[in-house]
Amino acid sequence: MKKRTLALMLSAALCVGMLAGCGGGNTGSANTPSGNTPATTESETPATTQLSGTVVTNGSTSMESVMGSLIEAFKEVQPGVQVQYTGSGSGAGITSAQDGTADIGLASRDLKDDETGVKQITVAKDGIAIIVNPQNPVADLTVEQIAQLATGEVTNWSEVGGNDAEVVFIGREAGSGTRDGFETITGTTDNCKYQNELTSTGEVIANVASNPNAIGYASLSAVDDTVKAITVGGVAPTEETVLDGTYAIQRNFNFILSESTELSDAAQAFVEWATSADAADLIAGAGAVPVAE
Amino acid sequence: MKQKLRPLEVVMNLLFFLCGFIAVVFVLFISIYLIISGLPAIKEIGLVEFLFGTKWASTASEPSFGILPFILTSIYGTAGAIVLGVPVGFMTAVFLAKIAPPKLATAVRTAVDLLAGIPSVVYGLIGMMVLVPAVRELFHLPDGASLFCAIIVLAIMILPSIISVSETALKAVPKEYEEASLALGATHIETVFRVSVPAASSGIAASIVLGIGRAIGEAMAVIMVAGNVANMPSLFSSVRFLTTAVASEMSYASGLQRQALFSIALVLFLFIMLINVILNTLLKRKKG
Numbered sequence: 001m002k003k004r005t006l007a008l009m010l011s012a013a014l015c016v017g018m019l020a021g022c023g024g025g026n027t028g029s030a031n032t033p034s035g036n037t038p039a040t041t042e043s044e045t046p047a048t049t050q051l052s053g054t055v056v057t058n059g060s061t062s063m064e065s066v067m068g069s070l071i072e073a074f075k076e077v078q079p080g081v082q083v084q085y086t087g088s089g090s091g092a093g094i095t096s097a098q099d100g101t102a103d104i105g106l107a108s109r110d111l112k113d114d115e116t117g118v119k120q121i122t123v124a125k126d127g128i129a130i131i132v133n134p135q136n137p138v139a140d141l142t143v144e145q146i147a148q149l150a151t152g153e154v155t156n157w158s159e160v161g162g163n164d165a166e167v168v169f170i171g172r173e174a175g176s177g178t179r180d181g182f183e184t185i186t187g188t189t190d191n192c193k194y195q196n197e198l199t200s201t202g203e204v205i206a207n208v209a210s211n212p213n214a215i216g217y218a219s220l221s222a223v224d225d226t227v228k229a230i231t232v233g234g235v236a237p238t239e240e241t242v243l244d245g246t247y248a249i250q251r252n253f254n255f256i257l258s259e260s261t262e263l264s265d266a267a268q269a270f271v272e273w274a275t276s277a278d279a280a281d282l283i284a285g286a287g288a289v290p291v292a293e
Numbered sequence: 294m295k296q297k298l299r300p301l302e303v304v305m306n307l308l309f310f311l312c313g314f315i316a317v318v319f320v321l322f323i324s325i326y327l328i329i330s331g332l333p334a335i336k337e338i339g340l341v342e343f344l345f346g347t348k349w350a351s352t353a354s355e356p357s358f359g360i361l362p363f364i365l366t367s368i369y370g371t372a373g374a375i376v377l378g379v380p381v382g383f384m385t386a387v388f389l390a391k392i393a394p395p396k397l398a399t400a401v402r403t404a405v406d407l408l409a410g411i412p413s414v415v416y417g418l419i420g421m422m423v424l425v426p427a428v429r430e431l432f433h434l435p436d437g438a439s440l441f442c443a444i445i446v447l448a449i450m451i452l453p454s455i456i457s458v459s460e461t462a463l464k465a466v467p468k469e470y471e472e473a474s475l476a477l478g479a480t481h482i483e484t485v486f487r488v489s490v491p492a493a494s495s496g497i498a499a500s501i502v503l504g505i506g507r508a509i510g511e512a513m514a515v516i517m518v519a520g521n522v523a524n525m526p527s528l529f530s531s532v533r534f535l536t537t538a539v540a541s542e543m544s545y546a547s548g549l550q551r552q553a554l555f556s557i558a559l560v561l562f563l564f565i566m567l568i569n570v571i572l573n574t575l576l577k578r579k580k581g
Contacts, residue, residue, distance in 0.1 A: 061545055061547075064545075088547065089547075165435070166435035167435070168436040170436075173521065173541040173542055173545075174351050174352040174542055174545075175351070175352055175544070175545030175546055175547075180352075190350065190352075190353040190354060194531070195435065195438070195522065195531055196436060196438050196521065196522065196531055197521040197522050197531075197541065198521065199516065199521075199544070203421075203517070206421070206422070207421075210422065210425070210426050211426070211436060211437075213436075214436070
């Protein structure tokens, strides 16, 4: 019992420490770009008098970390505005923008033709790297091959040009945004045969790094030297290839706005700020590729 | 003098009562909270479907919430840890209490205490970086993360509780018993195993139950070595325990999935309650 209590207290202390760290980081990054980009901020500063109110955002759980850091930093920009985030899924996010229950719907996919009355603004792009062990000779796969590896249709690396060894497919837990993104883009939703379901990107990378026959997926920004990010259809995953759309395993993070109702001043300010260069560092910090120049 | 102290005494009494009360309040609060938040999902899914369903696919388009794989994994994992950990722990306790020279015993005891103090995340980390690749190489498996790794890690983690409780029980055996045995011509080892161990049996049993409790409730170390796929358990497959089922999906869960995780926690809670009842019965018998 004692040990558990102590562990709880320590983890609480850790959380506080992490939060403090986040706050510090955000203040820094929120201040620096405003100094560097006089064009946008100066024109905005006189206009953005202190606004107040609540902005309700609702939708994609994949966008949670991006929204988290945006909301945290926006408190510095507009202390009077409270931005709320509810993670309910892209579909629910689009519906809530259509029926007006949220000011801003969040969708980690593009609008379909039958989803009318709303428009999308792309805030960021999410690139998902496919990673293998550096010892693995396979360097390039097509999206179709990746899907076959994930669903267990291909179980031996030799079938895709690698060594004669069993494929170990490692992924994230159910509910993870990266998992949702990977499965949606490769068309393997609910069909993946995981050997290992881990709860963080870091663990996925560590596992792939230690197992020569492993393949996994991770946010582009998290990939390091311990693993090899393979090229997909000949295109290497980089910020540039994600931005110009040539890298296949990527998707858009969109704000969904109603076409019929006007945004409140507070919501308008949040949308403008989130799509401006000021927020780019924050979006990159949260693991996505910012669209703003 | 006594008259003057009385108000302070009343205050202190009240303070002690409040402190004792806090523990009761927390236990009650947690129990009630778990029952209230755990029941709706069971009601919606159906008790039989929930407990004996073999498929867990909480985020699929047609979700399925069967936790039999988790229950069996937890039982198998704990049983495996006991099978490996109890003989080693028991022998260590006998060694420390009856055989080892005092200096050596102190050194071993210090090591055991340190083992107890290592945070479970460290066990998990070392398991993940050393044990999992080693198991993969040794058994020529595609991936080492498995029930087997979890059992080994759990067996090591329960050693300290088994050792220290058993040792205390063995030391509490009255000296006269052993002296009588020795006087009748039994050797030292015979005395230990025929007299001391039977006399300390309820304490040793309590140490095993304590180990079970520790093993079944462990999440952090297990989540890092077991692979966490909701398979029906087998020794070298990737498995998910009751604890890790809650821990791995809680951060993003919503709706029925979230409620079902509370239900899993409720099932786990009932398991641990059961183990505590057994432990208390054993300890009472020891006293009586």
